[in-house]
Amino acid sequence: MFKKKIFEKRKTVQQVEESTSFAPKFDSNELIPVITTDYKSGEALMQGYMNKEALQKTIELGEAVYYSRSRKTLWHKGKISGLIQTIKEIRIDDDQDCIWLRVNVRGGSSCHVGYRSCFYRIVPFGKKIKNKTKLVLKFTEKKKVFNPKDIYKDFQNPTKL
Amino acid sequence: MFKKKIFEKRKTVQQVEESTSFAPKFDSNELIPVITTDYKSGEALMQGYMNKEALQKTIELGEAVYYSRSRKTLWHKGKISGLIQTIKEIRIDDDQDCIWLRVNVRGGSSCHVGYRSCFYRIVPFGKKIKNKTKLVLKFTEKKKVFNPKDIYKDFQNPTKL
Numbered sequence: 001m002f003k004k005k006i007f008e009k010r011k012t013v014q015q016v017e018e019s020t021s022f023a024p025k026f027d028s029n030e031l032i033p034v035i036t037t038d039y040k041s042g043e044a045l046m047q048g049y050m051n052k053e054a055l056q057k058t059i060e061l062g063e064a065v066y067y068s069r070s071r072k073t074l075w076h077k078g079k080i081s082g083l084i085q086t087i088k089e090i091r092i093d094d095d096q097d098c099i100w101l102r103v104n105v106r107g108g109s110s111c112h113v114g115y116r117s118c119f120y121r122i123v124p125f126g127k128k129i130k131n132k133t134k135l136v137l138k139f140t141e142k143k144k145v146f147n148p149k150d151i152y153k154d155f156q157n158p159t160k161l
Numbered sequence: 162m163f164k165k166k167i168f169e170k171r172k173t174v175q176q177v178e179e180s181t182s183f184a185p186k187f188d189s190n191e192l193i194p195v196i197t198t199d200y201k202s203g204e205a206l207m208q209g210y211m212n213k214e215a216l217q218k219t220i221e222l223g224e225a226v227y228y229s230r231s232r233k234t235l236w237h238k239g240k241i242s243g244l245i246q247t248i249k250e251i252r253i254d255d256d257q258d259c260i261w262l263r264v265n266v267r268g269g270s271s272c273h274v275g276y277r278s279c280f281y282r283i284v285p286f287g288k289k290i291k292n293k294t295k296l297v298l299k300f301t302e303k304k305k306v307f308n309p310k311d312i313y314k315d316f317q318n319p320t321k322l
Contacts, residue, residue: 005295010322011322012322013318013320013322016320016322017274017320018274019298020282020297020298020299020300021298022284022297025321033208035196035205035208037198037203037205042198042202042203042204043203044196044198044252044261046254047194047196047259047261058286059284059285059286059296060286060287061287062286062288087286087287089283090283090284090285090286091205091280091282091283091284091301092280092284092298093208093279093280094272094274094276094279094281094320095319095320095321098208098279098280099284100280111255112255113178113179113255115255118254118255119252119254119259119261120255121181121252121253122250122251122252123183123220123251123252123253123260124220124251125219125220125221125223125248125251126221126248127223129220134166134167135167135183135220136181136183137180137181137182137183137253138181140252157174158256159174159177159178159255159256160186160256161172161173161174161177
């Protein structure tokens, strides 16, 4: 495994914003948010979180490893479903408190509900809702890539109310 | 302003994941994370947060309104810098705890440091770091779109160590 110290201490705003020093910020829960997009289409696939260990493993492995807040454990995406996310590029933002992963997805789906992207519904806005009494989401994907029951079987649904 | 009730109660997993009901989940700080990408290029521009009021204003206005955690106030992006984000599409994810905004940016920049995207640095991974003793970030943008000093003047830098 990777033995070197990969995270540097955050010392100055200049270092964090303008240098080549890798000094990510983890929040009060020791997590950093992650945006994951499809490398080719640019489509947002999911948003997750990593702790230090997950980020280090992702960097070593070249496959996305998140931290599951519902299961409170490392989550090597695709280990159960086979839908591994192979990393093409990792980026970090200006204040180094968010990670952007650009990935290819084996099997073409990233969503536990069975759709390609987790973001399969559009929220109407502006003029489109002017004379409406209620917001109605619009589906962007007509067909699921897989049936979650086939893949996850008795695995608990991670969605919390 | 928009008087109708736009958020529905979260009742069942089926409603949240599989229906057209708009029932976003706000976290323990009353915030929902937001991914913002460029409508044309798909590039991730920034990651922010909205509270209920910010999300409602964004939907009404068709321009991105975030909640600034550092300033603890609504943040109509671009009001100071002129770099307004005009919304082309809003999406919500499977469990409705993350928003994806697809925007056009007036002025072509979204980052307070002056770059086009906040994600202007690449984190090396996998084979690329095999014989390296240290991770070194790589800049993707050579030139800033604007000089932050010209735009923000004495406005406090939002980056926290």
